[in-house]
Structure formats: structure tokens, C-alpha cells
Amino acid sequence: QVQLVESGGGLVQPGGSLRLSCAASGSIFTINPMGWYRQAPGKQREWVAEITSRGRTNYADSVKGRFTISRDNAKNTVYLQMNSLKPEDTAVYYCHGRVDIYDYWGQGTQVTVSS
Numbered sequence: 270q271v272q273l274v275e276s277g278g279g280l281v282q283p284g285g286s287l288r289l290s291c292a293a294s295g296s297i298f299t300i301n302p303m304g305w306y307r308q309a310p311g312k313q314r315e316w317v318a319e320i321t322s323r324g325r326t327n328y329a330d331s332v333k334g335r336f337t338i339s340r341d342n343a344k345n346t347v348y349l350q351m352n353s354l355k356p357e358d359t360a361v362y363y364c365h366g367r368v369d370i371y372d373y374w375g376q377g378t379q380v381t382v383s384s
Contacts, residue, residue, distance in 0.1 A: 278378030289349040291364030300366035307360035
């Protein structure tokens with residue numbers, strides 16, 4: 270069983286930055302990949318970014334060049350650094366991890382980009 274706990278959301282002005290963290294119970298080395306999804310009001314959940322156990326990263330086109338995903342295996346934590354935030358980035362952000370064929374989700378953290 271894997272538990273994922275997100276933190277770091279909040280209110281930020283357009284152009285600002287936030288860093289989300291996702292702490293996993295146990296070793297994250299077995300969780301492959303780990304990543305982030307988001308869900309805006311009235312919209313479907315969408316994939317944002319992922320990182321493999323070997324550190325390979327992939328990003329949705331909408332966040333490429335602005336968001337950076339990283340992982341610290343020693344701390345069992347994955348991060349999402351979000352820069353140049355836009356109002357359309359407003360959503361609940363969910364941490365996701367896969368172990369074998371099983372998917373695990375965090376409870377979500379709200380990110381609001383507004384002036």
C-alpha cells in the first residue's frame with residue numbers, strides 16, 4: 270500500500286511561482302512513474318508531468334518550459350516547481366504514482382492563480 274500526501278498549494282498572482290511536494294510512504298524507488306495531474310472546475314482531470322525512477326521527465330505541452338518535476342529518492346518525495354503561473358493553471362493538483370499495475374493518488378492540493 271502506498272500513501273501520497275501533497276502540500277504546497279495556495280494563492281499566487283499571475284507570473285508567480287509555487288512548489289508542490291508529494292511525500293510518499295515507503296520507498297519511492299518502486300513507484301514508477303510518479304507524476305502530477307490537475308483538475309479545474311467543470312473539467313476532466315488532465316495529466317501535467319511525470320518522472321520515472323531513472324529521472325526521465327515528460328510534460329504536457331501546456332506547462333512545458335514553465336513547470337519542472339523532480340524527485341528526491343532519499344526523502345521519498347516528488348516536487349513540481351511551477352513558474353510563470355497563469356490563471357488557467359488554477360486547479361486541484363493531484364500526485365500520482367504507479368506500482369506494477371496499481372495506481373495511487375494523493376488527496377489533492379488547491380492552486381489558485383489570480384490577481
